[in-house]
Amino acid sequence: MIGQILREAWISMTAYKMRTFLTMLGIMIGVAAVVLMVAAGQTVQNEITKTFDSMGTNLIIIGPGETVSGGVRGGRGRPSVSFDDVNSLKSLKDVENTSYIVNAAVQAVYGSNNYGVSVAGTTPDYLDIGNWEIEDGAMFTEHDLKTGKPYIVIGQTVVNELFGMQDPVGKVLRLKGHPFTVIGTLKEKGDGLMGNDQDNIILTPATTLRQRLRGSYRPNYSDTAFVKVTSEDKMEAVANRIEYQLRARHRLKEGVANDFTVRLMTDMVDKVRSIGMILSILLASIASISLIVGSIGIMNMMLVSVTERTREIGTRKALGAPNKWIMFQFLTESVMISFMGSFIGMILGVALSQIAGAVLDKAVPISIWSVIISVSVAVVVGVVSGLMPAIKAMKLDPIDALRYQ
């Protein structure tokens, strides 16, 4: 019986090819849009994860305290974490490494080229903290840090902008008029989370930067400090230890607010990831509107079809077709249309997302879930939008149906 119902439905579908195709098109576009949007959302999430992985996720970031005046929280306060504070954290339990940076934005000049660049005064351990790797040459040493050597390690953007095809290692460039010797270059990292160019960077000993590129205010304090924790599950515990240690070192009495802030990279990752998740859901919801429109198209077409084929239904009933048979025949038609439409739409969606990925040079994942969901949605859509017309067909009185003109 099932085979015969399928065959009957197939013949009816192919009898009106154009109409069947147009109806299918609605579902096709709907499913393709859902698959495409889910792929877009996932790509965004993957990019976020990739960027975080390039920074390292088991980091604790310590910044200056927030300014509070009259109960209103302001922006960043004055630098409050000294180099010694940071070094003292290294001995805490579960801390793998620490580093800190002081920032300066300057023009870098080499020969007739100059380029605006952000300079980070830091420690040799920053390579490990920031997941940087040396491409060429070497990083400055603890000794260079202590003695304030004018050595710099430069990112790939700086290499390209100032040196072009030349080998930069050993060359001298000027920052704010002071000469600095390039002793190494950093491996390329790509864009950061906000689309910022992470490779437009110059690393130099923190002491050197303080002496030559920034004013004399609080010379031994960092802008941002980093603590790398041995594993992600120990983040909270280490953050508490850091807070305790810094409060003690800063001699803060009980009840006095922290003059520094401690943030967990894992929290930030979670936040940004949840934004990516919301974005994915939003995109998929918008796309599913077209799926709903497509299913209304099926219902519409099936209703027209039942009316148009009233005489056929009457004839079939007079010739012995049970009501159930009539209902299943029409239901099968709508399920077949939506199933085929969604199948083609799914292939279309996957193909388009891969083409878009190739054009934009991004790896676009093929989510097995978007495939499973779109196909099962299609079956549900087929049943739901076919049910009302099928019941209408089933309930037709054969006498009236036979007389229908």
Place this chain on the structure above:
Amino acid sequence: MADKQNTVIDVNDLCKTYFMPGGMSQSVLKNVSFKVNHGEFVAIMGHSGSGKSTLMNILGCLDRPTSGLYKLAGQAISDKTDSELAHVRGQKIGFVFQNFNLLMKRTIADNVSLPLIYQGVSEKERRKRALQMLERVQLMGYEDRLPTQISGGMQQRVAIARALINNPEIIFADEPTGNLDSKTSDEIMSLFTDLNKQGITIVLVTHEDDVADYAKRMIKIDDGRKVYDGLRADYGKDKK
């Protein structure tokens, strides 16, 4: 026993009343009783609105009587459910309609074998039997054409082949020549006559005298009542 097998239609005191909203009701069939034996060729006649179509629908198991008994081939029909009625229609009845009611998008062979689908007959067997039936109505070679590609008379012959395919107890023909010209009408009526000679019971509903002339027996319905039941040839003799 022999009598029971021989009786195809047994109608006793059949009434059909339509109840309309507002408490009004209209009696369409009033206490109709008759029997049709195996091998008969009966014409049911009457003006439009006389109730002959309602009688036909009840006899064809498309409708149920309000009261009275109807037995088809010994089976009581009056209290059957919709799906049981569908089963009876598929097994025991062949229909021929005024407007043929063929499926226009299907081949002739598909149309002829349509009733067998609902009895679960395999596709191969359906095709085989469709070809046999087409031979019986002299339409060999047309099996793979569409109904739109053949004439009205041929279409009605296809419909007759379709009515024959389930070896029915009886064939109901509702104004089978209503949409045909007189020459084709004669051909179709001759085909019915031939089939009747082969032993097939036929009940014909018509309002045309020359079509009714092909039948041996005639039942005349007027205003819901049976007003004549006898040989067609004898009808009107007493009036003249």
